[in-house]
Amino acid sequence: MASSPHRVFAALLPVSSDSFGDENLVGRAGKQTAADLQVPPREVQVTGNAELSSPPDRAAVSISVSSSKDCVNDVKNSVSRRVEYILQTLRQHDVKEVDTVVTKDMQRLDDLYIMEADVRVVFSDFDKMQRVRAVLLEKLDKSVCVGAPQFTHSPECLSIMRRRVCVAAVENARLKASEVCGSLGQALGRPLLVREEECREWSGGGGDAAPTLHQRTGLVTLTVSARVFVTFELRPKDRCRKKL
Structure with a gap:
């Protein structure tokens, strides 16, 4: 992905007495004027980008x-025995019931009963998934079809990625602002504004084309990018040293 153009803006304006503790700023009439009080803060504005x-x-x-019989009980028993073997295999490999969904459907075509079930x-453990598939492929006949794994990202994984990439973008913006301040002979102050401007997500494609498990997981690797806009306060270095 082409990187977004960087934006940096620094405003080097007169420092107000309110910002750095000058006690006796005197106007023409010997008092603090409204203009003095309205001096805008000195600031540096940057964008930060990150990818994860x-x-x-x-x-x-x-x-x-699937099974087809001319007797409804026979077709039910045929499918049920195979489904029970599948569920037993899953229990033996410590697969939780909450991660398993079983659906069944039966149709009648003339005098033939056709029943299908899907487990x-x-x-979350890919090694366990491979072991279970190997057992089922070895032990069950052609009436059972063990599909290829479909790889996805859980909502929890997506949420963590989005938070981390935003934090990384803010940190990159802070580092950039710090370098800009150094080149101007200034010191970086507190953040005044943080705004997320863009968050994008994309993956490499489908997960069935590649021959190996490692290659298939690589095809569906998800990338999240973020761009943030941050405004920091600018402080003169000598005044910061005095305060320390």
């Missing part, structure tokens, strides 16, 4: 079972 990438942390596997499992 993360591989997927979830993999969903769909296991479908959808979400894994």
Whole structure:
């Protein structure tokens, strides 16, 4: 992604007495004037950018079972036995019930009963997911189809990435502002304004085209970028030293 153009603006205006503790600023009439009180703060304005990438942390596997019989009880028993074996395999590998969803559907075509079941499992442990798929592929017949894993990012992962990339962009803006202040012979003061201007997200593509698990997870790696606008107070270095 092409980086956004950097923007830096520094305002070097007269310092008001209110900013740095001068006690006796006298106007023409010997008193502090309204103009003195309205001197705007000296400030530096910068933008900061950051990017953060993360591989997927979830993999969903769909296991479908189908059977057709001329007796409704036979088709139910056929599908139920296979579904129960799948669920038993998941329990043996410590897969939580909350991560498993089972759906069933039955149709009748003339005198033939057709039943289908789908077991959808979400894994956060990819090694465990591979072991479960290997067992099911080895032990079950062609009436059971074990799908390829579909890799995704959980809402928790997305939320953490968005927060971290925004914080990183603010830190980059602070470092940039600090260098600008140094080149101007000034010191960086407190932040006056922080505004997130843009947050983008994109991934590398689908997760089924690559032959290996590592390559498939790489295809769906998510990247989040953020741009922030920050205004900092400018302080003369000599006055900052006096205060310390």
